[in-house]
Every structure is written in structure tokens, then in C-alpha cells.
Amino acid sequence: xxxxxxxxxxxxxxxxxxxxxxxxxxxxxxxxxxxxxxxxxxxxxxxxxxxxxxxxxxxxxxxxxxxxxxxxxxxxxxxxxxxxxxxxxxxxxxxxxxxxxxxxxxxxxxxxxxxxxxxxxxxxxxxxxxxxxxxxxxxxxxxxxxxxxxxxxxxxxxxxxxxxxxxxxxxxxxxxxxxxxxxxxxxxxxxxxxxxxxxxxxxxxxxxxxxxxxxxxxxxxxxxxxxxxxxxxxxxxxxxxx
Amino acid sequence: xxxxxxxxxxxxxxxxxxxxxxxxxxxxxxxxxxxxxxxxxxxxxxxxxxxxxxxxxxxxxxxxxxxxxxxxxxxxxxxxxxxxxxxxxxxxxxxxxxxxxxxxxxxxxxxxxxxxxxxxxxxxxxxxxxxxxxxxxxxxxxxxxxxxxxxxxxxxxxxxxxxxxxxxxxxxxxxxxxxxxxxxxxxxxxxxxxxxxxxxxxxxxxxxxxxxxxxxxxxxxxxxxxxxxxxxxxxxxxxxxx
Numbered sequence: 001x002x003x004x005x006x007x008x009x010x011x012x013x014x015x016x017x018x019x020x021x022x023x024x025x026x027x028x029x030x031x032x033x034x035x036x037x038x039x040x041x042x043x044x045x046x047x048x049x050x051x052x053x054x055x056x057x058x059x060x061x062x063x064x065x066x067x068x069x070x071x072x073x074x075x076x077x078x079x080x081x082x083x084x085x086x087x088x089x090x091x092x093x094x095x096x097x098x099x100x101x102x103x104x105x106x107x108x109x110x111x112x113x114x115x116x117x118x119x120x121x122x123x124x125x126x127x128x129x130x131x132x133x134x135x136x137x138x139x140x141x142x143x144x145x146x147x148x149x150x151x152x153x154x155x156x157x158x159x160x161x162x163x164x165x166x167x168x169x170x171x172x173x174x175x176x177x178x179x180x181x182x183x184x185x186x187x188x189x190x191x192x193x194x195x196x197x198x199x200x201x202x203x204x205x206x207x208x209x210x211x212x213x214x215x216x217x218x219x220x221x222x223x224x225x226x227x228x229x230x231x232x233x234x235x236x237x238x239x240x241x242x
Numbered sequence: 243x244x245x246x247x248x249x250x251x252x253x254x255x256x257x258x259x260x261x262x263x264x265x266x267x268x269x270x271x272x273x274x275x276x277x278x279x280x281x282x283x284x285x286x287x288x289x290x291x292x293x294x295x296x297x298x299x300x301x302x303x304x305x306x307x308x309x310x311x312x313x314x315x316x317x318x319x320x321x322x323x324x325x326x327x328x329x330x331x332x333x334x335x336x337x338x339x340x341x342x343x344x345x346x347x348x349x350x351x352x353x354x355x356x357x358x359x360x361x362x363x364x365x366x367x368x369x370x371x372x373x374x375x376x377x378x379x380x381x382x383x384x385x386x387x388x389x390x391x392x393x394x395x396x397x398x399x400x401x402x403x404x405x406x407x408x409x410x411x412x413x414x415x416x417x418x419x420x421x422x423x424x425x426x427x428x429x430x431x432x433x434x435x436x437x438x439x440x441x442x443x444x445x446x447x448x449x450x451x452x453x454x455x456x457x458x459x460x461x462x463x464x465x466x467x468x469x470x471x472x473x474x475x476x477x478x479x480x481x482x483x484x
Contacts, residue, residue, distance in 0.1 A: 114345030
């Protein structure tokens with residue numbers, strides 16, 4: 001056990017349900033956790049306060065990286081561009097492509113990797129899951145596998161342990177993450193998913209619907225307060241990828 | 243030719259000799275060039291002014307990304323930490339390891355890739371060369387090859403051209419780059435190499451020595467003003483990697 005506790009990991013922690021569960025999971029493996037969050041000018045930057053609070057409750061080291069100055073370069077996403085509306089409807093639908101921030105995951109994982117090397121950590125963990133694959137190419141298993149290799153090569157030598165990129169929920173559904181989180185006692189009510197960034201979860205945007213569906217499918221009580229609770233079926237938009 | 247001129251590329255441009263030659267080279271291939279420089283709190287941030295001036299002279303789009311806020315996370319390099327002295331002596335010597343900024347190239351290339359996707363550019367070019375391999379694992383061919391694959395995967399779809407990471411001088415010596423640059427009329431006097439960041443090149447630090455050696459070996463007149471011109475042999479430090 002003492003050996004395990006000397007192992008360090010960096011966890012990319014957005015303050016959302018998936019990454020919160022990932023953080024609890026990595027802690028349960030006995031790692032000393034260093035959490036890192038990113039402010040990329042997302043409308044829902046409220047999630048960063050949720051990340052801060054959870055880390056404070058757990059007494060974890062937590063850094064928030066301001067990368068809003070990259071927005072001038074990384075244009076075209078509804079998440080960071082005020083003139084583009086956040087699309088409503090089901091998460092895996094075509095219009096959600098508008099929420100892609102160019103190369104976001106690679107940028108965040110690269111920074112988290114640099115941090116891990118500085119800390120002497122052996123791994124960077126991130127919480128992407130199966131449901132993300134449709135829309136975000138940098139959430140797919142091929143990307144994580146390839147990036148794991150790249151980051152290992154980029155940071156070999158210098159006495160560091162071999163650096164690994166891990167996404168333990170890559171093949172899990174969000175409902176499975178909810179199940180894992182409920183076993184690990186993740187305080188779901190302290191996590192934020194809504195892309196709208198209002199007072200409470202809107203219940204209508206892609207991530208809200210995905211969140212509601214996940215609790216339903218996992219048969220776990222959803223502690224989230226939603227502004228709108230229309231039945232999920234009525235809102236579903238057909239996936240045009242089929 | 244008209245088809246060539248519609249092709250766009252992002253060039254990572256430090257303001258140094260290698261990346262300036264890379265920029266001129268990419269231009270000579272007929273690309274519309276978008277240059278991007280990074281302020282990572284390097285002592286020699288003077289190089290950024292050199293980058294700005296060259297882009298202005300060429301009428302190129304040029305962005306400078308401020309990533310100094312990452313320094314809190316990426317610790318331990320003499321290039322960004324005032325309490326650590328920049329080591330003197332030959333570039334490929336062990337003490338130059340102190341100039342490694344954790345995962346710097348991956349971070350810069352990830353950001354440049356996001357920018358390339360935003361611009362609809364088909365490639366990101368960077369100027370690392372053979373002499374960088376000893377010290378910086380993220381300047382090695384294996385890294386560039388692997389990162390090229392990762393970035394291609396991360397940004398596939400969405401109608402973008404397949405994104406490539408290119409380092410055309412990976413297998414070239416710095417002397418060969420000087421030769422290429424002299425053919426392309428690169429204004430070497432407008433490039434900056436010195437890690438010390440003084441008024442003129444110090445002539446003693448690793449990159450100054452490497453620069454002096456490159457012109458000597460290429461038999462190209464060196465237009466650089468150096469503070470110190472001790473013979474190169476006297477300063478050479480044996481490479482402890484052998």
C-alpha cells in the first residue's frame with residue numbers, strides 16, 4: 001500500500017460527471033492525484049467551480065489552466081464563440097459537431113503531460129467515454145492509443161517513469177460511468193454537465209440529455225436539478241451518421 | 243501554380259535560424275504561410291521580436307501565443323526558471339538537459355495543429371533538426387512520426403484536409419540548414435539563437451556555439467555579431483552520452 005501511495009497521477013478534471021468519476025477511480029487505485037482543469041472560454045465555465053469544490057473537499061492539489069488566449073486561434077466552436085448558438089437535441093447528432101473545439105483534447109493532454117513530467121507522475125488520466133466517439137475524433141480509442149505512444153516517446157529518459165496516457169472509460173457508456181461513480185460515492189450533485197452554463201442544468205442541451213439518460217439507464221437516482229424535464233424521447237434527434 | 247497557392251500551412255516560427263529557414267522553405271513550396279510563435283517565458287524572448295520582424299517584412303500572417311501561464315506547471319528548465327543558470331558549453335552536452343521544458347514541442351505542435359484546423363491548413367511545419375535529437379526527446383524522428391499519426395487521427399473528418407505534421411530538417415545538420423537558408427536568401431542577421439537573450443549573441447552558450455559551428459561547416463559567411471569569439475574547440479565539452 002505504501003508503495004502505491006508514492007505513485008502520482010495527473011487527472012484532467014473538467015468538473016463534469018465523467019471526469020469526477022475518473023478522479024475518484026484514480027484515487028481508489030492508490031495514486032496521489034494532481035487534478036488539472038482548463039478554462040478555454042467555455043460558456044459552461046461554471047464547471048470549473050464545481051471542479052474546484054470537489055478538489056477542496058478531497059484536499060487535492062488542483063490547477064486551473066487559463067487557455068482563453070488560444071480562442072483567437074481556435075475558432076468555430078459554439079462552446080467558445082458567442083455568435084454561434086449551442087445546439088439543442090441529442091448529443092450524438094450532427095449539429096453537435098458545432099461544439100468541436102479544434103484539437104482541444106490533444107492540447108489539454110499535452111499540457112497535462114508536461115505537468116505530469118514536472119511532478120514525476122507516471123500517468124495522465126482522462127474521462128472520455130464511448131458516447132464521445134461519434135462527435136469528437138480526439139475522444140476515440142485510436143487517438144488515445146496513438147497519443148499514449150507519442151507522449152511516451154516525447155518524454156523518455158531524464159529519469160522519469162515512462163509516461164502513460166490513460167482513459168479508463170473509453171469503452172464504457174455514460175450509464176456505466178454512473179454505476180461506477182455510485183459505487184465510488186462520487187457526489188454527482190457536485191458535478192456539472194450543462195453546456196448552457198445557467199443557474200441549474202437546462203435539461204435540454206446535448207450533455208444534459210445524455211446525463212439524464214445515463215442515470216435512467218444505470219437505474220441510479222439522479223440528484224441533478226434540471227430546469228426542463230420533458231421526456232427524453234420527445235427531444236431525441238435522429239443521428240444522421242447512420 | 244494557382245492550385246499550389248491555395249494550399250495553406252502553419253509554420254512554428256521561433257525567430258531562430260532553423261525555423262526561419264523552415265518558413266522560407268515552406269513558402270518556396272508555394273504554401274500560403276501562417277506563422278505562429280510561442281512566448282513560454284524563455285529568457286531569450288527577444289527571438290519573438292525577430293520573428294515578428296521577418297513576418298512583417300514578408301507580409302505574413304503571424305500570431306504570438308502567450309503560454310507563460312503554463313510555467314507554474316512546467317517547472318525545472320533553465321530556460322524558464324530564473325534560479326537555474328543557462329549552462330555554457332557545447333549544445334549536445336549533458337548539462338544542456340537543463341534546458342528541457344517538459345513536453346514543450348508537443349504542447350506547441352498541438353496548439354499549432356488546432357490553429358491549422360481552424361485555418362483549413364493541411365500541414366504544420368516545424369524546424370527541428372538532427373542536432374536537437376541528443377537532448378530533446380520530442381525533437382526526434384520517432385516523436386514526429388508518432389505525433390503526425392496522432393494529429394491526423396485527432397482531426398479527421400469535418401471536411402478538413404488530412405492534417406500532417408512535417409519537420410523537413412529532421413535528418414539535416416544545422417550546417418545543412420544554413421546552406422539551404424543561403425540558397426533561399428534567408429536574412430540570417432534577422433534571426434536569433436542565443437539562449438542568454440542579451441544585446442547581441444553571447445557566442446558562448448550552447449545555441450551560439452552550434453550556430454557558429456554551422457556557418458563554419460557550411461562555409462557560409464556568418465553575419466551574426468557575437469560578444470565573445472573564443473575559438474570553438476576551446477569551449478567544447480565532451481558529450482557524456484557516448
